[in-house]
Amino acid sequence: MAPPLSRRHLLQAAALAAVTPTFSYVATGRAAAAAEALPVWTVQPFSLDEVALGQGLFADKRQLMLDHARGYDVNRLLQVFRANAGLATGGAVAPGGWEGLDGEANGNLRGHYTGHFLTMLAQAYAGTGERVFIDKTLTIVEALTEVREALRHEPRVLGTAGRFGTAAENVRGSYQYVELPAQVLGGAAAITLSAWVKPTHDAGWARILDFGNDTTRYLYLAARNANGVPRFAVTTSGAGGEQGLNGTAALPLNRWSHLAVTIADGTGTLYVDGTAVARNTSMTLTPAALGTLAHHWLGRSHYSADPVFAGAYDEFNVWSRALTPAEITALQGARAADTAPGRGDLASYAFDETTGGTFADASGRGLTATLRRTWGAPSHPGFLAAYPETQFIDLESRTSPDYTKVWAPYYTAHKILRGLLDAYSATDDERALDLASGMCDWMYSRLSKLPDATLQRMWGIFSSGEFGGIVEAVCDLHALSGKAEHLALARLFDLDKLIDACAADTDILDGLHANQHIPIFTGLVRLYDATGEERYLTAAKNFWGMVVPDRMYGIGGTSTGEFWKASGVIAGTIGTATAETCCAYNMLKLSRMLFFHEQSPKYMDYYERALYNQVLGSKQDRADAEKPLVTYFIGLTPGHVRDYTPKQGTTCCEGTGMESATKYQDSVYFRKADGSALYVNLYSPSTLTWAEKGVTVTQRTDYPREQGSTLTVGGGGAAFDLRLRVPSWAGAGFRVTVNGRTVPGTATPGSYFTVSRTWRSGDTVRVDLPFRLRVEKALDDPSLQTLFYGPVNLVARNSATTYLPFGLYRNAGLSGNLLPSLTPVSGKPLHHTLDGTEFAPFFEGTEDPTHAYFRRSEPRVVFGGTDAGVANPARADGTTLLDEIWAGAPFGSKGALVTRVRTTVDAWVSAALLTRADGDKVVSTAQQATFAP
Known part of the structure; x- marks a missing residue:
């Protein structure tokens, strides 16, 4: 008989997968049957405490946030809750910004930040085991318990x-x-x-x-x-x-x-x-x-x-x-x-x-x-918030947005609920679960009495009706409680117009508030898990395809001024308020969750892009006890300087930023539900403890500063497939060896390379993953481009406020690699210069003015540094002669490149886009030039 699961692992199981309604949470905190608590996803993640980060980029960024978590006085977060309940605040000063009465919209979103902080603390504890994070969590849970009790009664003299x-x-x-x-x-x-x-x-x-x-x-x-x-x-x-x-x-x-x-x-x-x-x-x-x-x-x-x-x-x-x-x-x-x-x-x-x-x-x-x-008699049972129940009541009759009156009360409820569930996972404190369950009981008691037309109107109101990822959290609670009312509550948030359109693959996103809608779809995936209703999963998959790549900037972010525009419009939406950080956070969650259902590598390709660029780059590279120092928007306009203390602090994006920085390891490894395979999704220094198999897997790498990774197996005697992600950007140099011997097989970009064997202790797998420099073009303006080196977005550091013109073909290699046109900066990995301007990784959290996009300018035909003396002609659509030539890369030899040049020149001469004399000069220059590999 299998040993009973701990409360922590029960909650983790709930968060991992769809647990059937037969799962019941009993007084002892154990599952009625451990087997029924197991996830049903075909691929499952590991818990945060099963993956330890090694030294590297992620650990460095996380350390900055851990310092903040250790140093911040949580009584400041509790001030708004205690004040709302009429309790003594001990002289604590509210955090400010959105967490206080003096911030935007009179602090009508206050309380949300405490939920984020609870999640951060739980994740920090899972990743480090440090007691300080548990102590802070228990302080918050105890205080919120007192707050809810006070709200249930008439006010008492303080x-x-x-x-x-x-x-x-x-x-x-x-x-x-x-x-x-x-x-x-x-x-x-x-x-x-x-x-x-x-x-x-x-x-x-x-x-x-x-x-x-x-x-x-x-x-x-x-x-x-x-x-x-x-x-x-x-x-x-x-x-x-x-x-x-x-x-x-x-x-x-x-x-x-x-x-x-x-x-x-x-x-x-x-x-x-x-x-x-x-x-x-x-x-x-x-x-x-x-x-x-x-x-x-x-x-x-x-x-x-x-x-x-x-x-x-x-x-x-x-x-x-x-x-x-x-x-x-x-x-x-x-x-x-x-x-x-x-x-x-x-x-x-x-x-x-x-x-x-x-x-x-x-x-x-x-x-x-x-x-x-002023807002009346005691709150209804289960109510817990840092502001009165009146915002929830007002929303029920509201027909238009006004965030000075009602600012997303169910969004705030989601953050608190999620934080309490994570606190329960970390501490086994029954009070946290009771608070979470009470909140959902209270929400059900309100929402279940409203007509469907009222609910549809509420959820369709911009900002006021925003409810974040509450459905996902409610489904996770239902997996613990087994209460039919909790699953019914999750379905009361269905926004049918959106669900039905996306299920039919009808794009209605233009004009919608991005982060109001992205987390809806993580909830729909969980509802599919709980109900089996296909339209939920279909809608989520189709929605993802409407965002990636058609509404995605190079760094992985989406939205402009918090809203979406028409599909395919990228250059036309770039501004100072692009790429809201919360959107990237929620798109990562959705991509991860969809991968559990369908192992399409595109989800992990996106995950790597957004994580290594926008998410890492959203955190400033310095510690601060007062602020988490995370961006709200990341402007992609030329010369933009990132703002790491936006809107007086404590915004939604700083909240999700705290969470992101304490769970970097959550998607490095996944496992097949039957234990037959291990997915290596990210090349990150880390150690996986796979207890069920009796093995550890340790990755040693300085990726992305290193172009590859070494994995060593500890323990032994376990048979499973090791599935190594081959990024979509990977070239022909992707190579895998086991104990020094090359593993045969084809590494197709945008797939997983499989190594099957019975693993022994000390087995070493080396993955070589050569980077190449490439560009990605804006869908609506191919001349506007962004630069990538492997997974890393390189941005120009320059104070100019207009798009900088750069040419890249001048020294391009036979592989199509554009890197030879740039000059590496000694002692600064991944830094290069081009025409006197330094290019640096987007993930570096500096306050330098940056250019994420530049204007591609190739005025003359140049091969291997040799100028042909010919202007680079262009077709009506903007495609130039050099674009068409290099579109044939990679070339196996210089001869193959020259053949491509000759064929392309002939076509352009025939189309009267190039004179024969100039065409001959182009071919002759290509023949004489020397090319890098």
Whole structure:
């Protein structure tokens, strides 16, 4: 009998493959039957802890991100969650950018970054085994457990040190305020309002108090008006009819201030810290004139756009008379109860309570106050977020995008859900799984009640309806829980218009937001796994073909300004906001997942391209404890300088960048489900531990600085096929030896080369993989090209802001290799110069101005460095004579090249594109020239 699987391996199995609904998660955390938990994909990945990275490019890049993960205080990430729940934040400062109330769209995406961080921590632990990553994960899980519990109840008093004793704090982002009973003003004709407050944020128009019906009849005291000073106002006819008092200086932040307002006999006075700062002798309105008011709030405004007051309250008193200046002064040094005025006779709150959600009234009138949230009563069971449930509710009736109101709440939910599942995988902490399951229960309870037409409308709204890879995560949870509701939830995200079009191979991508839609298809593959419904898998395969290569830039990225344009338009979409990094991340996930179903090498060719170029190049080559230093967009315009701290930080792309940099090893090796074959997809220094076979496979290489790799088998006696990827760009020099002997067979570019044997310990496989320099042309403008050396995109480093012209045929080799036209830079692998400009690998994360594309310019016919003295003619479509000649490469000999030259010249002469005399010069120059191999 096979041993039971650990929780970690159960989750890994769930993430690897389609597990049937018969898989059940039981209380012990073990599978009901281990065999039922096994993946059904024909090819399966290894877990991250089974593949150790060796020293090299990937390990160097990962180390930079690990340093960030080790050094960053996760309490900063938790600040927005704790604040939303009304919990103490311990003075932690939110990360900023999208993770806080001051960033884009008022921080309406906050919480997403914590999910990314959890995933990064789980992957970092799997790759290194360092305890620090587990400790940080457990800190987050414990805090989120407390947050969810707090959200399930009415808000509770958060006690803090006050001016005289204990004060009540409303954390910014908690949306909490105090509701006073209706009788608090008592219809008084004269009044004094007195409060001790400690503001913690400088937002304008946050109310210390606001008593009124609506935006017509009210009185308020604001900590800051439009000029940043306190303001009191009373009106029965809206803002235009306000009778007011304005202070002369801003209230200091994080320090106690005393404010008082008196009204009597037509005169109003505003006091700050015992000093009268404003007086209005024409203040005819009194509380009595306002009549019976509906709302009496501390901290909340009747104007919905105004922020909730952030800070603390100590004493709040209301007297039915105007206190004298001396009495106001007396309040500065003691509690009201210990001064001549005594407690307020209309209302008096000391805020000494440290538990519960109510405040006792000491006036003798019994006007108990209650702590409230602006967004309503407790959240529904299972809800977990760093902002109120209102974004989810608003989306259900929304028909147009407005990310200042609703910014992709289910996208944020996905990131948190995915992070919790990964945290559970890393720690076996049941709380993480319970939080994840509760989120899905809550989502199902909402979405299952909505008509299908409503769901289709929601998911079709740009940005607001974006849900990321939530379907994939829900399917992974379903594989653990076995709950029918979880699989049903995954299907509630079906965007039928998109699925049906792609299943029919109808391209409707033009104008769509790229990263809103790419992760939908990873979810569809998982739904196919869980349901067997073919349209899901067919749609995903067809979609991939609509992006690669027709909407793909050379580095593997896609999208311009986050959106797709028409198929085949590459040069016409290049700008400063091309190639959103999240898109590459999600295209890699989709390519990997499709390969598990269909072992087409094209998926791994794309994987290598995007990983070695855009993904590696998106990470700056320096460590930073504060920021992950990852690009959002990678502009491909001439002279573009990469921005590694975009949009104030904490964007979606920095989140996926953290994940990418801690899972570089996830696709180096795959295995056949029956154990009969091992796929080597990437040539990367690494050690695979294949426990089921009792072997290790160690790759030693400096690829891509080295043109090949050496694999050594440890253990022995295991029979399996070793399938070595032959990249589509590989030339005739691809060669495999085992223990020094050449393995016979044809290495076809864009395939896998198979070595079959029973492996013994110490067996050594050498793969030689010669690079050649080649160009890739923009589909819509062949003259706009990008340069590749093997898998590596080479970019020109030059501050010019127009496309640089370069010619490459001048010293091209018989193989068609363009490298001889470039000059290598001593001591800098993969660096070359051409016409005085340095070309460097795209993966180097520098801040140099770069040119990913250049303008191909071959004005004259040159062979082997010899100028024929003839202009290089071109056809109407832009194809030149030299293009047509070199299209015949590789050439087995110089004679074969000369024959090609002669045949091409004759055709061009016949077409009147070249004179016979010039044609003879071209042939003669080719005959006399010396060519590199």
